[in-house]
Amino acid sequence: PIPGRELDGIHFAMDFLSQQNRRVTGEPLNNVTPILAGGKHVVVIGGGDTGSDCIGTSNRQGAASVTQIEIMPMPPEKENKALVWPNYPVKFRISSSQEEGVTRDFAVATIRFDGENGKVTGLQCARADEKFQPIPGTEFVLKADLVLLAMGFLGPVQEGLVQGAGVATDKRSNVMADTVKYQTSREKFFACGDMRRGQSLVVWAIREGRQCARSIDEWLMGKTDLPR
Template sequence: GRICPAPCEASCTLNLDDSPVAIKTIVCAIVDKGWEEGWIVPKPAEKKTGKKVAIVGAGPAGLAAAQQLARAGHTVHVYEKNARPGGLMVYGIPDFKMEKDVIARRVKQMEAEGVTFHCNVHVGVTHKLADIEKKHDAVLLSGGAEKARDIPVPGRDLRGIHFAMHFLPQQNRRIAGETLGLGTDELAAGKNVVVIGGGDTGSDCIGTSIRQGAKSVTQLEILPEPPEKENKGLSWPNWPLKMRTSSSQGEGAKRDFAVTTKRFEGKAGKVTKLVCARVDDKFKEIPGSEFEIPADMVLLAMGFVSPVQDDIVAEAEIALDNRGNIKADDKAYATNRPKVFAAGDIRRGQSLVVWAIREGRQAAHAIDKALMGKSDLPR
């Protein structure tokens, strides 16, 4: 809930008068009090079922499923490609937005409930899915949707242009004292930084760049500038379209809307500027609107299109939907591969953490029912 945008508050009846119940703050306060007072404790299963379940991917969906299945009495092993469990909550979301001890304390609780974590294990790369299947009665794929949306324009191959999910995890690893992994060490210090993409990931890039000492930060969004205030008579109780300014954006970034990037230009193989243009409400370039933005670093934060296709997805030869996500319904969560299930962003596509948690819990119910013939787990 700490990184949920709280659509429930937008839907609150009291929001019609701009005074919604602060549901997110209340829930966080209750949970923090629970940890402080020792009310939240491990709940190991009273008896074991003798069944073994593998969870591939320790993001929110995988963690939610693992905890439920362990409490149902199954032996649960979680396989995570990174050095710590948590997925994008640990490696994608900056520390200034969510402290990592929040994840660590939940992992510690789960270990006390019998969940075993195997980190630095990249199923589909360092370990074969087939080998994992042999050792378990069921396997849940919950590896997220990490294939980033690219921008295929001239100059894309210049140095200094990075996906947000290269830049942000580096910073989190740097703070945690981990090795930075593959790729060059990229810092925004002293640079003119341009962030392409106006969502939460773009906002995280802004805050991180400013903390690293960027000379300037500009955020570009292809969508038109939203209104300052929504028309609640038309939008309520749905999530409204309106101008939102995150704490990171409020720290000094310049924001520009209805902008498309035509090409990148550079010197000696390194980016030095973007050539952009204004677009109309159909995203068509407005003639004569071309302009340039100086840039020493460009961060691509335009969302994610699907799971990565060259690891477990390729090895498993698993059925995909028309968007490239693993094909499974939201009832049984079963894939076309026997005893293999899928939940979270790897199944539904890029979405909110709360949706991933919900899918993980529902998938745990489905797996428990498949193994035992029935399930008392909540759905």
């Protein structure tokens, strides 16, 4: 929520990516407004996998330029194994989409969007300090006709399934369940994958899905001491 957010040409990454999936598979777009990067200066805000997908898609659509900005500082070239083991090491990585062509910048905070006639024309940015706040005197402008917001996953949608089921959630709004039984606070409800651990990776979803299926099977067969 920064000034200029309402301008045309600023979109959530998922709106951009999901309609491109439909184009590729030949499915109807269902009356959504087309979001296309062809001939445009594209700025992707967010340096994760979703951001990478936006870069690859923008390049394939023929973007004039693609810039990716990340609020976190640039990670080190090499991981510090002693510091991070056994966790996944934090180090500078280049995704296959980034390899195809993008200008990347780190420790960048967006202050506001500029526009003309209701359409975005650029971003007012500044270097971000360790608290992600803009550092005065470091402001700069990025030209943009299309801005893709590839950050800010807030957790599973609460309205509907989660609230309807009445299952307990953690402080990040994920559904609470352990990684042995996957049973939630309600005995007939099990949770796994992104719903349980938050936005993550496919390999985790597969692992949790399989383990959860086993736990449910054992529960149905009366082979565990879980509440029934």
